[in-house]
Amino acid sequence: MRRHFRNASIIDASGAAPFRGTVTVEGERIAAVTAAPVETAAAPGDEVIDCTGLTLLPGLTEAHCHISFNNLTSIYNAVEQQPEDHALAALANAQLLLKRGWTSLFSAASAKPRLDVAVRDAINKGLFEGPRIRAAGQEITPTGNLGDLDTNYMEIPRTLRFSVACDGADNFMKAARLAARDGVDTIKVNVSGDRDWGHMHADDTVTVITERELEAVMQVADARKLIVATHCSSSAGVKMCVRQGVQVIFHAPHADAEARDMLESVKDKVFVVPAAGFPIAMFRRHDEFRLxxxxxKLASLETEIGIFTDCMRDLHKRGVRVLPGGDYGAFITSPQGENARDLEIFVELFGFTPMEVIVAATRHGADLMQLGGQTGQIQAGFLADLVILDGDPLADIRIFQDPDKIVGVLKGGVFAKREASLSRASGPMRKTA
Ligand SMILES: [Zn+2]
Structure with missing residues (x-):
């Protein structure tokens, strides 16, 4: 049985203007895309869905996702949650994101070693509905850096922490190998801390990992064809990441002119994900959450937002692939499911047009997922990961933030969400399920 989505406004994510036409889905793939007035003939038994007034585009990729962070008020919330409960909560978050149009999730770390991996595998086995996931393990971090929660008097068991503290190349290599043994797709490393964060402080120059430590992780990843993604705020850290061939750099606010030149020189290989939703939500919603x-502190946050806004505008102009995805769930001010706020931020602050941020979240997102040429565009032969909106995202990118406007989501040709309005098929070929 084929499904014909007729008379939709199609954003194919090639960057071209939308066009009216029909997308035909057969099995898990797009069988045909035709521009009106041409229509693929519907055979008996096919379903025809009238998409007049609706926009059809590829499913979105969340490029900095933590399905195991449950809208934390303290990072210790993630430690306290027991693994059985934690895995189920992570699955629920993944399913929530799928229904909001995020058909692919690129993890930026798991709060315990195998939460991402278990959810990914259960979905891939067909045990549960859910999005495509590139799983990460815990963050690998130098002692005392972001993620190291221990003190002299209190050591948290390794498997309950969202990070593994390491020192020296051998130690980093061991942690990376353990993550690989756990079945991750992505190894996350914390190359620097953050601005204004006590002993985890980072500014233009401070990088707390050594080049040999990062190189050791790269060796483990390269040998296994895994991706390395880094938490990296400092300029020196960005330069080290580029030198070492890191594929995904999170944050990067303090990248100076030289670091930006280096990023531009590898723009076909590297992705930058600012994770902007996190600090911006903290700044804008602190009153709402009575923090x-x-x-x-607020003035400092505002300064930080100004710094990364300047950097991301510049990187975007230089053609570096900057992707939306914003640490949703890592703090109560940016809860899971509100991830589409990032799309608005890219338009509002980073100089993206609505079309550019859609291309970033779809075509470039698929490249990040290592599924380029497979999904992320509306083309015959591609996987049918689709979002159907009741309205025009080019007129108002905030439409993605309204669940009621997301009337349909398909992953691999299967509906994950289907509003009643999408059943308004017409004509003799209508078939009800
Ligand atoms: Zn994060």
Whole structure:
């Protein structure tokens, strides 16, 4: 049985303007794409879905996703949650994101070693509905850096932490090999801390990992064809990442002119994901969540937002692939499911047109997932990962934030969400399920 999505406004993510036409889905793939007035003939038993007034585009990729972060108020929430409960909550988050149009999730770390892996595998085996997932393990971090929660008096068991603290190349190599043994797709390394974060502080120059430590992780990853993704705020850290061939750099706010030149020189290989939703939500929603933060802290956050806005605008102009995805779930101010706020941020602050951010979240997102040429565009032969919107995202990118406007989501040709309005098929070929 084929499904014909007729008379949709099609955004194919090639970057071309939308066109009216029909997308035909057969099995898990797009069988045909035709521009009106041409229509693929519907055979008996086919389903024809009238998409007049609707926009059809490829499914989105969340490029900095933590399905195991459950809208934390403290990072210790993630430690306290027991693994059985934690795995189920992570699965629920993955399913929520799928229904919001995120058909692919690129993980930026798992709160315990195998949460991402278990959810990915259960979905791939068909045990549960869910999005495509590139799984990560815990963050691998130098002692005392972002993610190291231990003190002299309290050591948290290794498997309950969202990070593994390491020192020296051998130690980093061991942690990377353990992650590989667990079945991850992506090895996450914390190359620097963050601005204004006490002993995990990072500015233009501070990088807390050594080049040999990062190189050791790269060796493990390269030998197994795994991706390395880094938490990296400092300029020196960005340069080290480019030198070492890191494929995905998260944050990168302080990249100076030389670091940006280096990123531009590898723009066909590297992805930058600012994870902007996280600090922006903290800044804009602190009152709503009664956080009681000091004026000094808020001023610092505002400064940080200005710094990464400048950097991302520049990287985008230089043609570096900057992708949306914003640490949703890592703090209560940016809960899971509100991920599409990032799309608005890219338009509002980073100089993207709505079409450019859609291409970033779809075609470039598929490249990030290592599924380029397989999904992320509306083309015959591609996987039918589709989103159907009741409205025009080019007129208002915020449409993705309204679940009621997301009337259909398909992953691999199977509906993950289907509003009643999508059943308004007409004509003699209508078939009800
Ligand atoms: Zn993150």
């Amino acid at each position: 009681g933060w000091s004026a000094e």
